[in-house]
Amino acid sequence: GSSSSFSSKLLFRQLFEKESSTYTYLLADVSHPDKPALLIDPVDKTVDRDLKLINELGLKLIYAMNTHVHADHVTGTGLLKTKLPGVKSVISKASGSKADMFVGPGDKVSIGDIYLEVRATPGHTAGCVTYVTGEEADQPQPRMAFTGDAVLIRGCGRTDFQGGSSDQLYESVHSQIFTLPKDTLIYPAHDYKGYEVSTVGEEMQHNPRLTKDKETFKTIMSNLNLAYPKMIDVAVPANMVCGLQDLPSQAN
Amino acid sequence: GSSSSFSSKLLFRQLFEKESSTYTYLLADVSHPDKPALLIDPVDKTVDRDLKLINELGLKLIYAMNTHVHADHVTGTGLLKTKLPGVKSVISKASGSKADMFVGPGDKVSIGDIYLEVRATPGHTAGCVTYVTGEEADQPQPRMAFTGDAVLIRGCGRTDFQGGSSDQLYESVHSQIFTLPKDTLIYPAHDYKGYEVSTVGEEMQHNPRLTKDKETFKTIMSNLNLAYPKMIDVAVPANMVCGLQDLPSQAN
Numbered sequence A, B: 001g002s003s004s005s006f007s008s009k010l011l012f013r014q015l016f017e018k019e020s021s022t023y024t025y026l027l028a029d030v031s032h033p034d035k036p037a038l039l040i041d042p043v044d045k046t047v048d049r050d051l052k053l054i055n056e057l058g059l060k061l062i063y064a065m066n067t068h069v070h071a072d073h074v075t076g077t078g079l080l081k082t083k084l085p086g087v088k089s090v091i092s093k094a095s096g097s098k099a100d101m102f103v104g105p106g107d108k109v110s111i112g113d114i115y116l117e118v119r120a121t122p123g124h125t126a127g128c129v130t131y132v133t134g135e136e137a138d139q140p141q142p143r144m145a146f147t148g149d150a151v152l153i154r155g156c157g158r159t160d161f162q163g164g165s166s167d168q169l170y171e172s173v174h175s176q177i178f179t180l181p182k183d184t185l186i187y188p189a190h191d192y193k194g195y196e197v198s199t200v201g202e203e204m205q206h207n208p209r210l211t212k213d214k215e216t217f218k219t220i221m222s223n224l225n226l227a228y229p230k231m232i233d234v235a236v237p238a239n240m241v242c243g244l245q246d247l248p249s250q251a252n
């Protein structure tokens, strides 16, 4: 639950997929006659749930976006496109993945009068981005940052696969996320302990990894001794093509 | 995540316990020098997580409240009291349970300048209450209703144990919850599909059970064919004494 994101035009929902502990985010501008909406990090297994909610709320889904090429679950973007033709998949150009629309630093993705700005936050993967709501007074306040696996609540994503780099992750977080206003809400792609939201100020003070100096952070990250990611060999190839391996456009 | 609850003084967090799919709610008045806080429906297994968060946020926990005597998990209220002496457990008088403070319809529970009003919503159990934030403009807007198992998102609690009554649940929801402003946020005690929040208007329109007439509702509820509640024989006796069966004050 959010602490205090208020905007009369924003409809916002955080949705949870238990198996991979993934958060999917629904944002819509309900002040616009079409009620245009976007999803961030949809999961293939919960596409029907998400579409049911979108339908009940009378929203029009425009974009199905990813913060990065996930290694732990199959994205729902491809499935969403087959069920709702017209939906555009969105990912960073730096991800090297297929999609309908590629974004990079400074780009904006709009639904009605609400927009997300794109910040490059590589380090967990080479193509990770963070989507941040606009800073103007007519945008939701406080701001919201969808950090993917760059910043997790009291944690961060691993940096030992997918072009990851602990040095780069540290730089990304400190230059692109911790420079946001302290009351900016942090909405991560995952949580494993039942937390849903944090703030920039809170993570700057209490994140057990990212509050350290860079060398200590790099030492922590290189000593995690994590298991090989269970789903990586299935999920990454699938996610490079929007979760639909059997798309005619795919070169096998 | 909430759609739009805004108040500069309210700090609000929804927390999830995966095993029983229980939501615990943390509310605090951070405009007050003491940052007084309360927890609704804490779970024994996540007490340490909750206390860590309360500590990091610099809050002072005053009340550990339950919406009802739960049958699916052991409440964290007793454990919270042993770890933070001074915390008061709160439950409805109608629950028949032990607690430090008993509440009934119309009572208010305050932390700083924020308060919850108590509404009797029996039917899932005989002693169920819903806690609702105040209606005044200086209270969080839109209002928030912590409905326990009376209204779940697109569902409701079972009515075949603990003094349950489908007739009574229907009356409770229609007279005490669906009469709230339509934008009132509904925060239930559980969700099993990854939803976190709904609104009164949304449930009035899309709840597959509670949108029916009373007779149809009663028929639905009597034909659920649910299994005997797995945890009931452990959880209910424990929860009647705040989750601490070995308290010296307990008569065994």
Ligand SMILES: [Fe+2]
Residues within 6 Å of the ligand: A068, A069, A070, A071, A072, A124, A149, A157
């Ligand atoms: Fe990831």
Ligand SMILES: [Fe+2]
Residues within 6 Å of the ligand: B068, B069, B070, B071, B072, B124, B149, B157
């Ligand atoms: Fe219950």
